[in-house]
Amino acid sequence: MKSGAAAIRAAIIDLDGTMLHTVPDFELALNGMRAEFGLAPITQQIIEPMVGKGSEKLIRDVLARDFDTDRIDAVFNDAMAAYQRHYLAINGERATLYPHVIEGLQALKDLGLRLACVTNKPVAFTQPLLAKKGLTPYFELVYGGDSFPRKKPDPMPLLQVCRDFDVEPARVVAIGDSSNDAEAARAAGCFVLSVPYGYNHGKPVQSINSDGIVGSLLEAAELISAHNKANS
Numbered sequence: 001m002k003s004g005a006a007a008i009r010a011a012i013i014d015l016d017g018t019m020l021h022t023v024p025d026f027e028l029a030l031n032g033m034r035a036e037f038g039l040a041p042i043t044q045q046i047i048e049p050m051v052g053k054g055s056e057k058l059i060r061d062v063l064a065r066d067f068d069t070d071r072i073d074a075v076f077n078d079a080m081a082a083y084q085r086h087y088l089a090i091n092g093e094r095a096t097l098y099p100h101v102i103e104g105l106q107a108l109k110d111l112g113l114r115l116a117c118v119t120n121k122p123v124a125f126t127q128p129l130l131a132k133k134g135l136t137p138y139f140e141l142v143y144g145g146d147s148f149p150r151k152k153p154d155p156m157p158l159l160q161v162c163r164d165f166d167v168e169p170a171r172v173v174a175i176g177d178s179s180n181d182a183e184a185a186r187a188a189g190c191f192v193l194s195v196p197y198g199y200n201h202g203k204p205v206q207s208i209n210s211d212g213i214v215g216s217l218l219e220a221a222e223l224i225s226a227h228n229k230a231n232s
């Protein structure tokens with residue numbers, strides 16, 4: 001991150017691919033939905049690059065493997081309802097925390113940062129999942145893909161967090177696994193750090209327009225601490 005810039009006061013943290021490896025949950029829910037339409041199961045490998053752009057795009061992409069656009073339009077509402085039913089039934093059962101997530105969140109809090117979780121996951125999936133994984137107490141704010149009219153890569157949810165926290169975007173860092181998070185952060189005027197272990201739509205993490213790649217949220221906290229010392 002640049003020196004000569006403002007100290008960081010808040011962090012906006014992504015969920016899928018950043019804090020939790022959720023593809024195993026997506027596998028159960030999506031294949032539950034597919035079975036209702038007589039479609040064969042698809043693998044985690046196929047699903048992984050599809051995650052991160054919200055439920056509507058995910059359902060369309062998953063159905064597009066077998067159906068043309070007209071058929072997708074015709075079944076979309078039923079498919080979405082089936083997917084939501086399956087997802088809520090298994091939410092968090094197979095998802096796992098990535099290494100050093102809890103330690104990283106604690107370290108960010110210990111630096112005095114305010115924390116928000118901004119995900120493209122529907123908020124009705126997000127709240128119980130954060131609770132089940134012990135993440136709820138770390139976040140003052142949680143916004144999902146359906147919290148606002150526009151989701152990441154639009155800056156709208158990030159700008160709302162800045163307003164809620166009354167912190168300038170230049171003093172906020174977004175931490176995520178994908179170009180989606182980085183584009184939203186750039187458009188909002190926030191810093192952006194990227195983790196390399198998540199789901200960047202099948203592209204290498206190095207292709208993300210980021211201020212730095214960090215191996216974990218704990219490493220992100222160490223980098224932010226150094227940045228704040230250099231810019232205090």
Ligand SMILES: O=C(O)COP(=O)(O)O
Pocket residue numbers: 014015016017051052053054055118119120121122152
């Ligand atoms: O698209 C989703 O469902 C979630 O994606 P995100 O948590 O990486 O924003």
Ligand SMILES: [Mg+2]
Pocket residue numbers: 014015016017018052176177178198199
């Ligand atoms: Mg993500």
